[in-house]
Structures are given as structure tokens and as C-alpha cells.
Amino acid sequence: MSTKDRIGFVTLGFLIWVVGTFIYRLTGSTFFEGTTAGYWFKVGFTGIAYTAIVLGVMKWRKIKQEDWLQCAICVALPGMLGEIPILAGFSELMSNMHPETAGKYAAFLFSGYSTLICAAWFISARANDQPVSKADI
Secondary structure: OOHHHHHHHHHHHHHHHHHHHHHHHHHHHHHHOOOHHHHHHHHHHHHHHHHHHHHHHHHHOOOOHHHHHHHHHHHHHHHHHHHHHHHHOHHHHOOOOOHHHHHHHHHHHHHHHHHHHHHHHHHHHHHHOOOOOHHHO
């Protein structure tokens, strides 16, 4: 994976984080403070959708599957780091939500990032375990 690809995927991760944080800042109370079943549905659906989109972009950009874990980390890390100050100042920065919603918000984010990283890890590991043909030597 080239440096240009890494920078592009870090930028993509940062943009996803900025847009997502803005959306949750505006609509977080309806998203996170509903029913328990609704919350868990949103956790599952969002994690799967986020992962499918990012893996689709990797495929579209023709990133070798061996590099998908590295690429997923490039996408996830900006959001994971960006959420540190958001969660530390949750009451002030996400004032549309109750302070006790911070745990649900953090669990939601952790679920999405870990789903992406685990899926990419699985795909990368399988690609790296493929036998090398004589033509590749």
C-alpha cells in the first residue's frame, strides 16, 4: 500500500468521524436514547454498513487484501483519537444528549471501529495465508 493510499484512507477516516460526530451532535438524543432494542439494532446495522462501505472503498481502490488491516486502521484511528476529547467533554460537547448516554455513545463507536478492524484482519489474514505460487517467486 502506497503512502498516498495511507494518507487518503486517514483522510477518509477523519472525514467520516467529522460528519458522524456532527450528525450525532444534532440527532444523538433520538439515535441513542430510544429503546434498548432500537439501540442494539442501530449498533449492528451501523457497524455492518460502515464496514461494508470501507471494505468496498478498499476493493474499489484495488488495495491488496493483504493490506486491508493496515488500511482499516488508517480509517478507524482518526475517529478513535478524535473521540477522546469528545467523550472527555461529553456533557458540554454533546449537550443534546443526557450525560449518562456517553457510555452508549462510546460503546456504539467501539462496536463500529472493532467490526471494521476485525473484518479487515480476517480478510488480510486469509490473504496472507494463501500459498505462494511459483509464478510469484
